[in-house]
Amino acid sequence: MLAVKNFFMPEKRVDSPRFSRMPEALMRSIRRRSLRVKRTKSLVLVNEKRKSDSFVNSQEWTSSRGVTELRVGVLGSPDSGKSALVHRYLTGAYMQEESPEGGRFKKEVIIDGHSYLLLIRDEGGPPEMQFTAWVDAVIFVFSLENETSYNTVSTYFNKMSHYRNSAEIPIILVGTQDAISESSPRVVDDNRARKLSNELRRCSYYETCATYGLNVERVFQDG
Secondary structure (H helix, E strand, O other), X not given: OHHHHHHHOOOOOOOOOOOOOOOHHHHHHHHHHHHHHHHHHHHHXXXXXXXXXXXXXXXXXHHHHOOEEEEEXXXXXXXXXXXXXXXXXXXXXXXXXXXXXXXXXXEEEEEOOEEEEEEEEEEOOOOOHHHHXXXXXXXXXXXXOOHHHHHHHHHHHHHHHHHOOHHHOOEEEEEEOOOOOOOOOOOOOHHHHHHHHHHOOOOEEEEEEOOOOEOHHHHHHHO
């Protein structure tokens, strides 16, 4: 998520502040506010346990903790391997069956020593206006043994571009290896995959294997 963080929050030079003694009244006010925040934080953590598989309550969660959100959308056809990619990143385990309806997930990540709440939206179909407006970055996924999933990437990218200038959105292209076998050989070679990445504004391209975890962490870290 380093690219997203740098894209939206470039580093700024901050001059060294001059310190002075804080008035006692202000100190007491800060202490009272701190106690209220701690009580609110405890209530939110209870809610988080009940909603750990979604980010329905993400705004309240981040407001109480002061954690910045990074919103990443994952797009691809149902046979692209995108759900297995997300599941491997979140749990460290391989899930063979794809989730046709997609899903919404959250994970706290550390970037440059700062905490961020990574919101992952695995979309169950083509990108619509609400999805396109919501994302900070997009990961397009296709299967290296499936021609249809490869062609779907261009279709989804073009549709997303109707709703928003694609130059505003950091993009990563991922080709998954999990479905490759003797009966289902690779049909998309490296040259075609990189040609597609050039068409998607010369975005980064990775080949992943959720079965063994190949490049999975790297996709989300670099994104």
